[in-house]
């Protein structure tokens with residue numbers, strides 16, 4: 001989240017996404033005995049016969065009772081097997097990717113219906129801002145008792161942001177406003193050793209470890225020392241894991257769509273793999289097991305997407321306290337994902353990073369990035385992120401994002417006889433043969449790397465020979481005013497023009513600009529009519545349409561710019 005100014009202070013970083021699958025491990029078998037029935041709350045399709053009731057086969061775990069879902073197990077297993085088959089397929093193109101996503105979502109919806117009794121048992125009540133706000137006093141007292149220090153901030157509701165931090169007095173720029181001691185920073189390190197050994201074997205996947213730790217604490221309920229904090233967390237998020245198929249459909253054609261679909265696929269795969277360890281191929285001989293999250297901690301898809309989304313939208317990286325694992329590996333250089341209670345109530349506004357972890361005193365310190373008057377919302381800066389990243393990983397976008405960009409994918413053709421010469425020049429510029437490059441908002445339009453790639457891509461054999469013979473000069477290609485032959489420069493801008501036109505064409509074909517505007521007006525109208533009422537899904541609808549419009553603006557401006565350059 002910015003530059004590290006102080007020597008012994010480590011930078012806080014929001015880690016962008018949960019994108020890897022933890023290595024699959026073996027599981028203990030599920031256990032439990034039948035002790036009652038409740039009626040099933042929905043029907044679910046599957047290969048196996050569904051029963052119209054569930055056996056309230058309760059397992060006593062951690063002093064809790066969870067429905068084992070044994071009456072629905074066969075049907076659930078069949079759905080998860082199908083999920084595993086689906087996620088094993090690598091889609092070859094955007095259409096296949098979309099079809100895969102739709103089928104995945106349909107399976108997950110059925111799974112969620114079948115898992116509903118479990119979902120209710122692990123207390124995922126729908127909470128709105130008001131009910132979260134009601135728990136703020138208990139949380140603030142808990143935080144204060146645990147050593148959080150602030151004399152100028154309080155938690156309040158801010159429409160459009162849910163909860164946030166409000167200044168209780170005038171705050172000057174750079175004034176220290178908040179500190180959170182290590183003992184109140186939540187990470188996998190807080191789990192009892194037995195749990196840590198089971199779930200936290202992959203130090204590089206620290207964000208997953210944090211999600212697992214959160215599941216465990218969430219399910220402990222009143223027995224968890226973190227309960228006051230967990231109680232004020234949102235019950236749902238606007239991350240892509242909560243998008244309906246229709247909402248995701250409106251993201252089609254945008255640069256954010258592929259990573260949104262990938263994110264959904266990855267999380268579905270993790271869920272399905274853990275489920276498999278618990279219920280499909282449990283191996284009781286292995287003590288180490290992700291399946292235990294299901295069998296002992298009541299995991300279900302709803303709880304998993306909640307935990308993952310909590311981590312995605314709130315995590316930060318801090319230095320580890322435990323610097324080695326049981327195998328004696330040195331982990332000191334690997335930061336750990338953590339949730340920082342109270343501080344994580346701060347919303348984002350463009351500015352600079354002003355939060356640092358102080359390893360000397362083991363606490364996170366935050367200063368004000370700008371002056372803030374009493375009663376106003378206090379913001380922090382989350383770091384440089386494109387709106388596509390914010391949308392996919394944080395569930396919001398910043399309409400004033402100065403660091404926004406639209407990614408486009410370019411690659412050297414395999415059949416190109418000059419591919420090696422081109423790759424050599426690109427390598428000098430640290431650009432891969434297949435690269436994701438940036439279209440920027442006005443007044444920059446085209447990033448240096450994108451321009452250089454297209455210039456190299458359009459070089460003739462002679463031009464490649466010329467630039468390849470003195471690679472030191474290659475950096476000039478990153479600059480707009482690099483001296484190039486006129487026809488080469490024209491080809492470059494024509495190529496960019498065509499490419500941008502194509503991208504805008506895809507945007508228009510998937511959801512017309514006129515429809516975007518119409519939808520925006522509709523949302524704004526209902527917002528006015530339904531003041532103070534939360535309409536389900538409306539925030540996501542708005543998010544998606546705003547995102548589309550911002551992406552369209554960037555591409556349109558860059559297209560006009562490229563057109564001008566073609567004339568030069």
Ligand SMILES: C[S@@+](CC[C@H](N)C(=O)[O-])C[C@H]1O[C@@H](n2cnc3c(N)ncnc32)[C@H](O)[C@@H]1O
Pocket residue numbers: 160161162163164233234238313314344345346347348349394395396397398
């Ligand atoms: C670290 S939390 C901040 C506290 C959060 N508002 C809450 O109610 O718990 C990050 C989340 O806050 C919301 N948020 C933060 N900055 C925002 C902004 N500039 N505009 C809209 N939502 C924002 C997003 O939902 C984001 O995922």
